[in-house]
Amino acid sequence: MSPDGPIAYPETVRDTVVEELAGRTVPDPWRWLEGDVRTDERVQAWVAAEGALTESYLDTLPGRVAIRDRLMKLWNYERVSLPRRRGGRYFFLRNSGLEAQAVLCAREAQDAPARILLDPNGWSEDGATALGEWEPSKDGRRLAYAVQDGGSDWRTVKVLDAVGGEELADEVRWVKFSGLSWAGNGSGFFYSRFPEPRAGLEHQAQNLDHAIYFHRLGTDQSTDFLVYATPDRPRLIHGAEVSEDGRWLLISSAEGTEARTELTVIDLTAPKLAPKILVRGLDNDWRLAGSKGDIFYFVTDLEAPRRRIVSIDVGSEMRRRREIVPHGEDLVADALVVGDRLLVSLLRNVASELRIYDLDGRLMDTVVLPGIGTVSGMEGQGDSAEAFFAFTSYDRPTEIHRLDVGSAVALPYAQPELQFDREDFVVDQASFTSKDGTVIPLFLLRRKDVTGAAPALLYGYGGFEISLTPGFSSAALCWAAMGGVYAVANIRGGGEYGKAWHDAGRRANKQNVFDDFIAAAEHLKGQGVASSVSVHGHSNGGLLVAAVTNQRPDLFAAALPAVGVHDMTRFHRFTAGRYWIDDYGDPGRQEDLAVLMGYSPLHNIRDGAEYPAILIATADTDDRVVPAHSFKYAAALQAADIGPKPHLIRIETRAGHGAGKPTAKQIEEIADLWAFAAHWGGLNV
Structure with a gap:
């Protein structure tokens, strides 16, 4: 087989399935490919044939091995997570470089030697069983941790003695979309779960009736106490967090991916656990920053599209609210109560600033950051002035810095040794104008000696209020190291400029997202930055790539849609898909369906048009965006x-x-995707 020769695709049986949806007739000839790939023999045969064809094609691509080798070198650096201090003990994740999974470690003091608590690399032969969520008890003596197998969203929670290293007998199953939060006295932990699904439907059935339970150590899951559920509102999803003093349980409830939450509190010291509404109605975003006694601090978009910080007295029957940090020109990205200070991360023009306020909202200091980039996480507790924050940029792998919030002095805590010379690369922030005149930011990463037009790989997402801020990626750096331009467009639908930016790219406004991405590609070519443009996106970004490929197949050299949402008439029928109605609309409503059918990748392929080379990526155990979309x-x-x-x-x-x-x-x-895009985009490897 030649990479440029004709391809004989496997024959795919076409059915005559037609669905009546919101007054519209929608043919669905490939409905049978929705069968579970783990059990459906027809689907398994199709997957095997397609896989064999793709592998034989990829084997013909020049540079595939060289790209993989380059990626391995760039990936091979130490990665350390933010440490969590509990009871004087520090817990953190570490990957030495090329380990399949990060290892969970602990230190008895800040500068003490690290010891391994959990090493997931021995949990399965193929390395695909991973450590999911984890949380130490407040005294640091126990650790609740979740096991994720084969990439599924389902979790099994277990418990470890963090002092002696012994695993306890406790096991909690059917946990999904859940945090883990310990009772103040360490007697057990709160978690969220769905009912056990019917056999054979674990990876496809809709997720309904989320509920919060308490598991007491040393007991069987069957005796776990139901803390909070909403059977009259089965679509709600709930998260629980115990206040630092152990008195309050804060429950956040949402119906979809839209940042609109209700808040409920339970006094855990009361004789009877009685939920009390703190914020009623799914109208605004409320994100806990921390608490001091009965005073809780929240980041909210209530009367503040770029968010502000307010406090609520949860012990008062009046639930009194007080503004702490007002709405401003910059987006409040995150906040954390540390000691008697409020650490606030803001976004200004898609780059981070870090400020320190007192608990009355007076600005005390601004933390000096290492450069233009992203504060990608913060950790600290209300009883200590010690905080940690993570910082990254396109040419800077994630670093951990230790901050004294009293003095605002930040010192490096964990910095990886670079596998490249930062001086060889340049990061620029540009902008372009979209179809309707909106100015859109654009980041560019390239080698310093690449000064003319070069093959570009354009990445985007454009949904769910997710911001694409500067962050290190070995994959992106690899493309730039090969002589290409790696571009990231901050298109509408994301959260870079707050609620209005998100609203401008969702539901009936979704076409703005595609227009922005198309305009980014046109800008790269028109300004002489790109000799060709290939496009790449993941999940909602996979939808983005497929949609713009249908709309402008002439514009792109290659398209790489990964784990994308491609059937916009049926996304809501599987697993967590119903949550996405907030962003996409409801296919069961006539007016929403008209919008969805206008861009649904599956339904808008243009016969007779010359399409770019396309390599779709998906996975057999994806129970977030089921692989049937890609099939x-x-x-x-x-x-x-x-x-x-x-x-x-x-x-x-x-x-x-x-x-x-x-x-x-x-x-x-990544090696397969990049080799494919390099070949069709004209990038010599």
């Missing part, structure tokens, strides 16, 4: 008259939506 999209592409370039699908095994994917699988996937 059906691939079948439709291969059946269409859209030109001779390859339209292939790469299907990873024992992997899911992304979380927990072993390092080796990540490197192999």
Whole structure:
């Protein structure tokens, strides 16, 4: 097989399924590909045939091995997470470089030697069983941790003695979309779960009736206490967090991905656990920053589209609110109560600032950051002036800094040794104008000696109020190191400028997202930055890539939609898909369906148009965006008259939506995608 020769695709049976939806007839000839790949023999045969074709094609690509080797070198650096201090003990994750999974470690004091508590690398032969959420008890003596297998969103929670290292007998199953929060006395922990699904539907059935339970150490899960549920509102999803003093349980409830939450509190010292509404109605975003006794501090967009910080007295029957940090020109990205201070991360023009306020809202200091980049996380407690924050940028792998909030002095705590010379690369922030005149920011990463037009790889997301702030990626740096331009467009639908920026790219406004991304590609070509443009996106970004490829197939050299949402008429019928109605709209409503059908990748493939080369990526255990989206999209592409370039699908095994994917699988996937894009984009490897 030649990478530029004709391709004989496997034959995919076309059914005559037609669905009546919101007064509209929608053909669905590939419905049978929604069968579970783990059990449906027809789907398994199709996956095997497509996988064999894709692998044989990828084997022909020049530079594939060289790209993989370069990625391994760039990936091979120490990565350390933010430490969590509990009872004087520090807990953190560490990956020495190419380990399949990060290892959970502990230190008895800040500068004490690290010891390994949990090493997931021995949990499975293929490295695909991962450590998910984890939380030490408040005294640091116990550790609740979640096990994630094969990339699934389902978790099994276990408990470790953090002092002696022995595993306790406790086990909690069917946990999903859950934090872990310990009771103040360490007797057990709160968690969220769904009912056990019917056998065979674990990875496809809708997730309903989320509830919060308390597990007491040393007991069987069957005796776990139901703390909070809303059977009359089965679509709600709930999270629970115990206040630092152990008195209050704060419950945050939401119906979808839109940042709109209700708040409920339970006094854990009362004779009877009685939920009391703190904030009623799914109208605004409320994010806990911390508490001091009965005073809770929240980041909220109530009367503040770029967010502000308010306090609520949860012990008062009046639930008195007080503004602490008012709404301003900059977006409040995060906040944390540390000691008697409020540490606030803000976004100004898509880059971070870090400020320190007192608890009355007076600005005390501004922390000097290492450069232009992102404060990607903060850790600290209300009983200490010690805080940690993570900092990263496109040319700077994540660093951990220790901050004294009293003096505002930040010192490096964990800095990786670079596998490249930062002086060889340059990061620029530019902007371009979209179709309707909106100015959109754009980040560019390239080698310093690449001064003319070069093959560009454009990345975007554009949804769910997720901001694409500067952050290090070995994959992005690899593309730049090969002589290409890596571009990130901060298109609407994200959260870079707050609620209005998000609203401008969701539901009926979704076309703005595609217009912005198309305008980014046109800008890169028109300004002489790009000799060709290939596009890449993940999840909602996979939808983005597929949609713009349908709308402007002439504009792109290659398209790489990964784990994307491609059937906009049926996304809400699987697992967590119903949560996305906030961003996409409801296919069951006539006016929403008209919008969705206008861009749904599966339904807008243009027969007779010349399409770019397309390599779809998905995984067999993705129970967030089920792989049927990608299966059906691939079948439709291969059946269409859209030109001779390859339209292939790469299907990873024992992997899911992304979380927990072993390092080796990540490197192999990126090497395949980059080799494909390099070949069709004209980048010599």
